Amino acid sequence: MRRLLLIMNLLSVLLICLVLTFAGSAFAETTNKALWVPNVSPDSTVQLGGLCISETYAMSIKPGDWVTIKLPSFTELNKMTFYFPEQGKAITVTFYKDNYSVGSATYNYGEEALLIGGTTASSEIRLQAINKQSVTLKVCAVPAWPTTKTFRTYIHFDEVYIKPVAPGELESSDIKVTLDAPSTSGFSSGSVTVGRLLTFGGSTITADSPTNITEDGGKIADITLKEEVAGALKKNDADFLQKNTVKLVLSPGFSWDNVTLIPLGGFSKDSVAFAVHTERDGRSALYLKINNESSGSPGQLVIKASIKVDEPLTTSRDVKVTYGGTNPGVGGERIAEVTVAKYLVPGLTVTAKSALDVVAGRSNQQIGSFTIAEGMPGDLPQGRLISLTLPEGAKWNQVPQVSLEAGSGVLEFRGTRDEGRTVTFVVKAASSERAVFCFKNATVDLALGAPEELTVTVKGPGVSSTVTVAHVQAPVAVSAAGSTVRIGVQEQPVGTITIQENLVGALRTRDAAGNRAVLKLTLPSGVRFARIPTVKVTAGDLELDATGIKLDDNDRTLVIPVKLSSATPVEKQAGEQVGSTLAVEDILLTVERAVPEGDITLEVSGSALSETEDLFSPSLNKLTCVLARCITPAPEEIKRKVVFTVGSTRYQVGSEEREMDVAPYIKEGRIYAPVRYLAYAVGLTEERIFWNSEDFTVTLLTGKRVVQFKVGQRGYVLQGIYVPMDAAPEIVNGRVMVPYRYLAQALGFQVSWDPVKQAIIIQ
Template identity: 35%
Template sequence: MVKSKWLSFVLVFAMLVSVFVPTGMTKAFATGTSYDSMVVPSISDNGTRELGKFMIDIDPFVSNSEAIFELPDTDYEIHQVKIGDASFDLSGNKAKYVGSGNQKDSNYDPNYDTNSTVTSDVYTGKGNTDNIKAFQFKITKTSDNGFKLYLDYNGTGKNGELKFPIELTRVKVPSGASGDIKLTITGSGSGQLKDGSVVVATIGGGDLTVAAVDTKSFSDDGGNVKIRITESAAGKLKSKDTLKLVLPDGFKWDDNPNDYSVTSVFGTDISSEVQITPNDDTLEIRLKDNASVSTQKAAIDITGITKSDGTTAKIIEVDDSTKAKEGDVIAKVRGSYDVTPNEITVGTYGQYDTSISATDSSVVAFSGQYNQEDSSNDINKVSDIQIKESVAGSLIDGRTILLTLPTNARWYKIHDTKVTNVDKTGKNFEVDRDNGVKLEFAGLQGTDNRTAKFVVHRDSATSKNPAKLKIENNYVALEPGVTGDLKVTVGGTAGLSTDSITLAKVVNPVTVTADKTNVKIGVSNQAAGKIDISEYQAGAIYTNHGKNTLDLILPDGVKFTSKPTVKVTSGDLDIDNVNLVSDNSGNDNKILRIEFKSDSTEASTIEVSNIYYDVDRTVGEGDIKVKVGGSALVTVPSSSLSNYKDKDGYKDDYATLDYADIYFSGEDYVVKVANATVVTPAPNATKQTAVFTINSTTYTVNGVQNTLDSAPYVKNGRTYLPTRYVAYALGVSSDNVLWDGTKATFILGNRVVQVTPGSTTLTINGAPVTMDAPAEIVNGRVMVPFRWIAQAFGAQVQWDATNQTVTMTLQAQ
């Protein structure tokens, strides 16, 4: 493909006079846009030919637009094209202006690459409204068989109609080409130059050329088609010969000849002399008598009549829906003429159905983030959503479409409009329209911003072709740490054929790996493994011009002994400051905070090394997991982080975020990583048997008598024992019995038991256990119902009602 620089031309409309668009023309409808064939010549293959002419009609013209115009394949070569009254040579490497019929060509340099003004009318005919004064267009060569056209709306003539023709004045047609030559228009997805196609010539060498120049999609209620018959020379259509169009199984022609309209396209007007005879699946066409043959090469169009109510007669009927195959309806061309081609597509058949799909489900979005107003990247922009009718009328006026995100996502913008404000501003705006169908956003449903509602508005008078609608420029907010496919549930009353679609692949903005060391409880300054933090892509760590931070957050009972070493090992992230800070509860050295100067332009990796921990005696055996978060990774607006429990069920002490909009419960990290494991020495491998007696201050351990300062007692049918002495009796050392003024902590091997006076809940390694009676303080000692404290340490218990004794046995570990 050879590309050139844009050539730009401003077309200034001076005097606008009448345009007559012939009735025989193809039309590819779009929202306010049509492509109408004006001349469809019959040509031969293997040579440079002049192809046809078609009109672009945009009503109203209100936006910039671009589209690629292409002939069927690279064997075709477009050498010259005429847009309005300006001609361009496309035979070289780039488009060159070659002049205008109303201009002095010497005023223009055909090789020049900057803007120029053409002062002639783009099309000297009525059709453009008076308030369309000027527009600028650009043309560039995109391939041998195609070019791109860009229309630049300058804000003049809002709501005006713009019409201008395009002619393919020199095209190299390959050898062996046959049938209709279609020019395909592929729009960019936005603007007013929409997808479509138009027949620009037919290749034939016999008596007649037959083409379907305006086809429709239809369902069981039938459809219409416009068929063009062109003579290769004057007098080819005769009364003695018959042209036949034969439909496939399941279809037939309308049996009323009066429902058919015959009009002249050019040459001798023989339209009134053409006889139409429908006979089930065969449509016969002939002249009434030999006196009516053409004296100039003629072309006629055959289509359904326009009825008094403004509708068009449907001349193709579905005779047997069990035999009618969905897809293109291809009619065979038969009869006594030498006709090109031997078959034509007269329509597309399908059941009423509407599909919905994502245009790019592979797009990546980041957990914990959402669209940032000042970011140069499209952060968390998800796939556009395409809605297509199989046949016109599948979408019904007033029906709804509901798109519900999963629990880890919230709508933030739809159609580039923010929809998640607390006051729900941005309701009821138009998303797209096509072929008489408008899709309107009607607000968010519920209270969690997950369900977006859309309403279909259909103009039955203009809904002739199936609509294709697109919901573009959509952004979501995503819960931190939740990854995987972002699947949207499809609902509503519109009857869409798909239950769900995937809008994005959700990933964490960083991947984190770590080495792991062993550490012991109750020991300070212990080495932990280094941590590597790698961006998924450049800018994934969103520094917000140095305002946001990346935080490594330690769990309860662990703090940094000293400030680790932090450096960038790859990429171009620029670290500004590194500090150890306290959490919201005032615990020192709980958070390693990394500050930056700016976002990366190359995906970067941060290494955190020389990490040393102080591990207190409340930490249970197992991994020490570090949270990796901070405002550079978690940007979603959330509630005060000091007032909720995080996604692992523990109260979080991380800093508060202050936003107006609340999306999630306030998770403050995207990933956890273990860089140390708490290990403890094996407990004493002896069997412990302890006996306590109600109202006695003595107890025995393995037969040895000991004294306690608070005697066991019975209250409300429960036997209470002093927890400290139970712990001693079962082998807990005095160093492992801790009291912080609120709760008592006991450490035995890999068990950490915590009891809070006044509460019925004790915890074992952090897991809550509900007792049937609360713990309490008597004579300065924490007293707990004996069965619960014994079982917390894994001991067996026995109650002797006669002797009023409690026996506890802890087997050797």
């Protein structure tokens, strides 16, 4: 029997392994496809078709998966772009002889570069360029399980040099990208055609350097159309707008204006004509009419043109021309795309390049980089100033380094003001071309009260803009269980205070002078600790100096020395890692009579929490949380008789007759009366009645109890205990009406009903 059970268990394990194996092979894959396939020619720098890699099923790709993307040996990568739609980021990679760059950072071949993610991001993707034909995409982190999000990236081969190659040297005219991944990877191996090499019979276009234009339009770069062989572009004079088309389509928002064609090579003077036509999508297209095919040698056509701007645009952009058509000598609707102009808008533009994660209360922390770009040359005239200002709670430590990404201008650091919050630069030399300046490698000092999104306000000629450069995380999270205390009462218990490190080692052991670092919990004026609470570490390896825990500042401040900082992360839900957690329990508060009603706010500060105490005012170097709510005991209720009458807006309190703006009524056997006037009648003042318009609750405070009613809810809360009712409060003419019997009972009063007088009597 025991042997049979063992065999059955082994079979079960084998079955599970088989299921997992087949599941992994069925689902662990990507779909690799080309976005478009252009025709290209040898000995030219071209844009190949785009490549899309998309995960078929969520969570197929896992940390450690990689895929190598390789172009043929007769190509050389100059520039490519990775676009990740989930993150909304496009990253450009530029290839050089001995190294490559990602953004502004340069790497040797074989070194890894970060494309997406970082220390706190849910996804992390890295790139390793091997050479000018081969790169490897590596997945280091993925969104937490479970998720329905799938991996997807678009890869654009923006600039690829096609080496000279003869037809006999190729097995196929297809230019294929090879994708190679291990069998255990979530990526699929295979090849995708991203271009076709036309060693005969095709055509393409190139363009000179882009010109600059404004809302007035203007001349664009000269475009050169080249045939690969004579006669490649077939005659289409019969209906050149419909059949055997050859067209050059402008970017949206622009239209062809003056056009001149200069035929060269095998094209004679009247071989090619043109017409401007508006496409169905509204874009302006230049259609070429081939009257006579080229002969003797391949034809060339130089297109000189100016364009118009359909409407003034508010942002700068590239103006592009897409070459395509159905003519056999073209071969597709989108064969090549060239940039012919840059549309410029006057004024400076401030753009974030990166935003890093930083910690509040820390010094010398690196922030992200950003650019200031001229819309047009001369937007930054010589002698003008640019100021960069941080918000309250932040100061510059290392001034940003300035590098020139475009143009020829010069910026020079001038000085610091506003107690270190603002740095200024002066334009030493204006640029004759549109200038783009990058500000990078800056560090800042942060107070505990620094804003969650750290921004830089840029002011200069015609610009006042804000850009986010860092995401600020508090070193600890402080929360309190919440309680209610009363004025003039001693030794009142309140709930536990929990302090959780958001990162390992958040609480320091030593301050800048080498002294024991302490954590301070400070109560507001008029409130003090009745005794030293219990302080203990509930998670992690943080150690406190229990012998040094004391009360200070007339018992308003609890001082907690840190003996040893945490070193080991603690796992939370969904794989999140934090530092240690400490709890402050058995808290008793004494509240003096001068304390106002409202929240009792606890301030958390100290050298264990902040290393920038000497740089900022105490009001900025603290964290806060609401520890309790303070209420004033109501005076003894006045013994009196109150009478409300159904249908009447007059009611009687003792011998006094009063007026209200809504009358009691009977509904479904219950008598409803306005809660506010009922409260007034039994002696509650305006300060004892709280209306919350967001959740439609009304709260009444007496000397002995707290009562809460909610509109639409068949029940009320008395001293934190839910008491059911058979009817629900409702709003009539702007007043909350409640079944009077439940309200009177909740407040501790006797109620009776006079059916003859239709009167409610409360005593």
